[in-house]
Amino acid sequence: MSYPFFVHGQRSWLWLATLCALPCAATPGIAATVVTLPRVDISTAEEDASVADSLLNAAVVDKSSARMSRLSSPDASSLFRNQPGFSSYGGGRLANLPVLNGMADDRVATVVDGVRINPACPNHMNPALSYIDPDSVETATSVAGLTSVSNGGDSLGGTIDVERADPRFARHGKILFTGRARGTYRSNGGGYSAAGSMTVANDTFSLRYNASYDQSEDYSGGGGIGKVGSTEYLRYTHDVTFGVHKKNHLLVLTFGQQDAPREGFANQYMDMTNNRSTYVNGKYVGDFNWGTLEARGHWQRVNHAMNMLDDKGGHSATKGMPMNDDQRSAGYSIKATIPLARQHTLRLGSSFDHEGLKDWWPPLEGSMMMGPGTFNNINNGHRDRLGHFAEWEAQWTPRVSTLLGFRNDLVMMNTGNVSPYSWTGMMSAADIKAAQEFNSIKHGRTDVNFDVTALTRWKTTDSLTIEAGYARKSRAPNLYERYAWGQGAMSSKMIGWFGDGNGYIGNPNLKSEVGNTASITFDWHDPTSAQRWGLKVQPYYTYVHNYINVRFVKALSATTNQYMFENHNAQMYGINTSGHFTLWNTSRYGKGEVTGVLNWVRGQDKVSHTGLYQQMPLNGTLGLNETVGPWTGRAEMNFVKAKNTVDSLRNEPRTPGYALLNLNGSYNWKMMTLTAGIDNVLNQRYYMPLGGILTSDIKTSRTPMPGMGRSFNVSLSATF
Numbered sequence: 001m002s003y004p005f006f007v008h009g010q011r012s013w014l015w016l017a018t019l020c021a022l023p024c025a026a027t028p029g030i031a032a033t034v035v036t037l038p039r040v041d042i043s044t045a046e047e048d049a050s051v052a053d054s055l056l057n058a059a060v061v062d063k064s065s066a067r068m069s070r071l072s073s074p075d076a077s078s079l080f081r082n083q084p085g086f087s088s089y090g091g092g093r094l095a096n097l098p099v100l101n102g103m104a105d106d107r108v109a110t111v112v113d114g115v116r117i118n119p120a121c122p123n124h125m126n127p128a129l130s131y132i133d134p135d136s137v138e139t140a141t142s143v144a145g146l147t148s149v150s151n152g153g154d155s156l157g158g159t160i161d162v163e164r165a166d167p168r169f170a171r172h173g174k175i176l177f178t179g180r181a182r183g184t185y186r187s188n189g190g191g192y193s194a195a196g197s198m199t200v201a202n203d204t205f206s207l208r209y210n211a212s213y214d215q216s217e218d219y220s221g222g223g224g225i226g227k228v229g230s231t232e233y234l235r236y237t238h239d240v241t242f243g244v245h246k247k248n249h250l251l252v253l254t255f256g257q258q259d260a261p262r263e264g265f266a267n268q269y270m271d272m273t274n275n276r277s278t279y280v281n282g283k284y285v286g287d288f289n290w291g292t293l294e295a296r297g298h299w300q301r302v303n304h305a306m307n308m309l310d311d312k313g314g315h316s317a318t319k320g321m322p323m324n325d326d327q328r329s330a331g332y333s334i335k336a337t338i339p340l341a342r343q344h345t346l347r348l349g350s351s352f353d354h355e356g357l358k359d360w361w362p363p364l365e366g367s368m369m370m371g372p373g374t375f376n377n378i379n380n381g382h383r384d385r386l387g388h389f390a391e392w393e394a395q396w397t398p399r400v401s402t403l404l405g406f407r408n409d410l411v412m413m414n415t416g417n418v419s420p421y422s423w424t425g426m427m428s429a430a431d432i433k434a435a436q437e438f439n440s441i442k443h444g445r446t447d448v449n450f451d452v453t454a455l456t457r458w459k460t461t462d463s464l465t466i467e468a469g470y471a472r473k474s475r476a477p478n479l480y481e482r483y484a485w486g487q488g489a490m491s492s493k494m495i496g497w498f499g500d501g502n503g504y505i506g507n508p509n510l511k512s513e514v515g516n517t518a519s520i521t522f523d524w525h526d527p528t529s530a531q532r533w534g535l536k537v538q539p540y541y542t543y544v545h546n547y548i549n550v551r552f553v554k555a556l557s558a559t560t561n562q563y564m565f566e567n568h569n570a571q572m573y574g575i576n577t578s579g580h581f582t583l584w585n586t587s588r589y590g591k592g593e594v595t596g597v598l599n600w601v602r603g604q605d606k607v608s609h610t611g612l613y614q615q616m617p618l619n620g621t622l623g624l625n626e627t628v629g630p631w632t633g634r635a636e637m638n639f640v641k642a643k644n645t646v647d648s649l650r651n652e653p654r655t656p657g658y659a660l661l662n663l664n665g666s667y668n669w670k671m672m673t674l675t676a677g678i679d680n681v682l683n684q685r686y687y688m689p690l691g692g693i694l695t696s697d698i699k700t701s702r703t704p705m706p707g708m709g710r711s712f713n714v715s716l717s718a719t720f
Contacts, residue, residue: 050345051393051403051457056467056521057085057145057538057576068634068664069134071184071677071713074193074214074235076129076137076162082597082623082638084538084576085144085158087616089690091267091499091705093216094233094260095130099690100144101540102572102601102615103157105497106478107513111152111161113254113281114296118355120304120327122377122480124497125265125272129162131258131279133212133237135182135195138165144576145519145540146471149389149405149453150335150347156473156515156544167206167243167252168199176201180719188679188711189231191216206243212236218264218311221706223685228706229311229696230264230271248287255280264309267499267692267705270323271312274305291338302327312696321361321370323377323494328356347391347405355383357479361421361494369427369490373419377486377494381415381479391453399459403469407451411476411512414444415483420491434487438508445482447512449474462527468520477510481548481565489556498613499692499705500650503562510548511567517542535579542572549605549612552649559702561651570612574601590628597621602645613647614690616640617657633665643689653693653704658686675715683710 069078077096080086088096089104097105109116110128117128140162143151151159170176181196195212213236218227239256260275279300286293304327308320333351340346359378363371391405417439420431455469484495484506492503519540526532547570550563576599583592598620603612618641626633638660646652661684664677691705 051148051401051455055143055146055148055455056457056465056523056536057143057519057540067632067666067675068636068662068677071664071675071715072186072662072679072711074133074191074233076132076134076140079134079137079140079162080142080160082621082636083142084536084578084597085574085599085601086142087599087619087690089499089614089688089692090124090127091230091265091692092125092130092233092263092272093219093231094214094235094263095125095127097124097127097497098129098142098160099614099616100142100158100160101542101574101576102603102612103515103542104614107156107475109147109152109155109159111159113162113164113298114283114333115279115281115298115300115329116152116154116331116353117300118327118329118383118478119497120302120325120357121272121306122323122325122359122484122495122497123265123268123270123306125263125268125306126260126275126277126302126304129160130260131277132162132164133193133195133214133235135212136164136197136210136237136239137162139163145517145538145542146453146455146469147473148391148403149407149451150349150391153387153389153407153409153451153473154385154411154449154475156475156513156542164210164239164241164254166250167201167208167241167245169201169206169243169245170203172203174202176206178720180717182715182717184713184715186216186711186713188708189216189219201243204245206241206245208241208243209238210241211238219711220709221685222680222683222709225685225706225709228266228694230266230309232309233260233263235260235263250283250285252283253280254282262309264311265499266694266696267501269308269312269493269501269695270306270321271309272304273307273309274303276303277301291336294335294337295332296334297332299330300328302329319364321364321494323361324359326358328354330354343395345393347389347393349387349389349391351385351387353385355479357381357383363421369421371421373421373423375421375431375486375491376418377491378479378483379416379418381483382413383476383479384412385476386410386412389451401457403453403455403457405451405453409447409449409451409474409476411447411449412444413446413476413479413482415479416443418485420486420488428488430488431486431491434485434505438485441508443483443508445508447474447476449476449512449514463525465523465525466520467523469518471515471517471519473515473517475513475515477507477512477548477565480506482506482508482510487553487562489562492562493556493560498650500613500652501560501693501695501698501702502650503556503560504550505553505562505564507565510565511546513547513567514545515542516544530582530585532582532585533580535577537575537577539575540573544570544572547605549608550650551608557699559651559698559700563650568605568607570603570605572601572603572612572615574599590626590631593625595621595623595625605647605649608649610647610649611645611652613650613652615645617643617645617689630668631665632668634663636662636664638662640686640689651702653687653702655687655689655704658684658707660684660686671720672716672718675717677713679711679713680707680709685709 687704
C-alpha cells in the first residue's frame, strides 16, 4: 500500500492537488463491520476468525459505496452510511453524530486510533469522528447491538472504531519512499478537499507525514429551497507518525494537530468559531510465547470556541455570545490475548480515561444580559473512568463456538462551584437562584457499572450461520447531563446536542443507564468461495433501565420549551437486513452485483409514553455495482419512509418520505484514479429525519433541517 504526501494551501494549491490525488487502497478487514477500502467480503472468508473480531451483526462496506462516501463528504461518519443499523444526525457537515440501532452519540463508544474522545462542547460540535478525515482512515469498525466487552464499555448502542494505517517499513537493506495525494471538488457549496501523505522508512524505522484540508461555503437545499445558512466549514489537519519495528514488536507514536477555524450549525443557536486539537497517541504491539500484548496511551488538549457566524448576525464584537471550552484528556489501555489451548482463548484488559473540562462564557461588551462577569458553566469538571474486562472464547466443535465476557467500569465525576453573568439584577434571577442551589450541594458522583456479553455461533450448514446472544451494557451520564445547571431561558438553550431549539438543564442525581439487549443474526451465504450471494437478517430487542430522557419544566416561547434530564425506562426494537447478489461475472462484461440494506427501529419511553427522540424511520438502500477492467461504477437509491412516530414531549417535527438517486464511477490507470459522481441526481427536496430544526426560523415555526440538493463531485488521485 502507498501512503499520501501533503498538499495544502489556498484554492490554487487545491487545484494542483487534484492532479495527483489518491485512490482507495485494498485492505483486508478482520473485525466486525470493518469499513475496508475497498471491500473485502467476510461472509465466508473470515469464518475461521475469532468470534469477538467477526461478530455477525457486522457488514463490510463495499468498495463502490466507500468511494462514494469519500467523494460526497469530508465527514468520516459518512464512511458508515448504508450500513445495517447505522444512521447519523447533526447540523455541522464535519461533525455528524453516529446512531446505532436507535441509540445516539454518547450511547455509542466512538474510538479514534484507540482513543475514546468525548465532545468538548455543550452542543457536541466536536465529536470523535470530526478529528480524522476520511482519507486518513485505514479501517473503520462499527458493531451495532451486541458487542464484546473487549470492544469497550460505558456505552449501550455499540462501538465505532476507526484507525489510521500502521507505519510501513522497507525490506532489509532498502529505503522506502512512497506517498499519495488526493484532491476533490464538490459543486454544491463550492467545496474543496485535499489530502496527502509521504513516508520514508527502512526495515526498522518509519516516518510518515499526513495532512488534509477541507473547505466549503453554505450548501443549497434540494427542490429549489435555496441556500441553507450556517452550513459552511473550514478544517485542516497535520500529523506525524513515527514507527519502530523489531522482530515481533511494533511501537508507534503519532503527534498531530487539527484546526477548524469555522463550522456552521444550522440547527443550533451557535456556530463553531474555532476548534484546535493537539494530541499524542502511542501504541505498542508485541507477540510473545504466551500470547499477544497491545498497549496504548494518549494525551489530548482541545481549545473550543463558539459564537455566531455572519449568517446569524454575530460578526460584530458587540453581538453574538462567546462561549469557550478547554478540555484535557489522557489515558491508557492494555489488552492481552492468551491462547489457553487450541480451542480456547482468554482476553484480559484494563483501561483508564480522564476527561477534564472547563466551560465558561465570557461577558459580551455592552450587553445587559451577558455580563458584566463570566458565566461559569462547567468549572474544572472531570470525568474519570477505570475499566477492566475478562473475555473467554471457546471453539467447542468445528461448527459451534461461544463468547463470554465480563466488564467493570468505575466512573468518577466532580466539578467546582459555578457563577452566573451577574449575582444581582432581575435579568439573571433564574440563573442566580440556580447557581446558589448548585453550589450548596455536593457535586461528586461515582457510578459502579458492569457489563456482560454472552453469545453462541452455530454453523448449521455450509450456507447458514446463526449467532444469538445477550448483552448487559451500562453508561454513566456525561458532564453536561449531570452538571449543566443554568435555568434561565438563554443559558438552558445553550445546552443540548439535539438540534431542536429547546433548553436543557442537568440533573446531578442521574443514575447510570443499564441496557439489556437480546439479538439473533441469521447469515445465509454462498457455500462456495465465489461468494456470489449473501443475506443477513438481525432482529433485536433492548430494554433500558434509567434511560436518560427529559421531563417538561416550562414553556420558553411559542415554539420552544425547557426540559430537565431525568431517568426513565425505555425500550427499542427493530430489524436490520443486508444482502448482495452477483448478477453476472464474465471476462467480457466484468462483474455486476446488486446490494441492499433495510433498517427499521422503534423506540418508546415507558414513562412519558412517547416515541424516543431522533429515531430513524424505515429506510433502505438499493445499489448496483459494476466492475469492468479499470472501470467501476455504482448507481444507488436511498429510500426513507415518512417520519410520523416522534417524541411529542419535545415537539419533534415530522418529515415526509423521500427517495434519492446517486451515481458514481471511477477509472484507474497506472498510478492515477479519476472519480466522479452526482449526489441527489433529481435535485429532490427532502428534510433530514434526524437533522433537528432550522434555528433561523425558530421564532415563527419549527422547520425541519433541509437536505442537500444536487451536487456534481469530482476527484483525482495518485500514488507514487
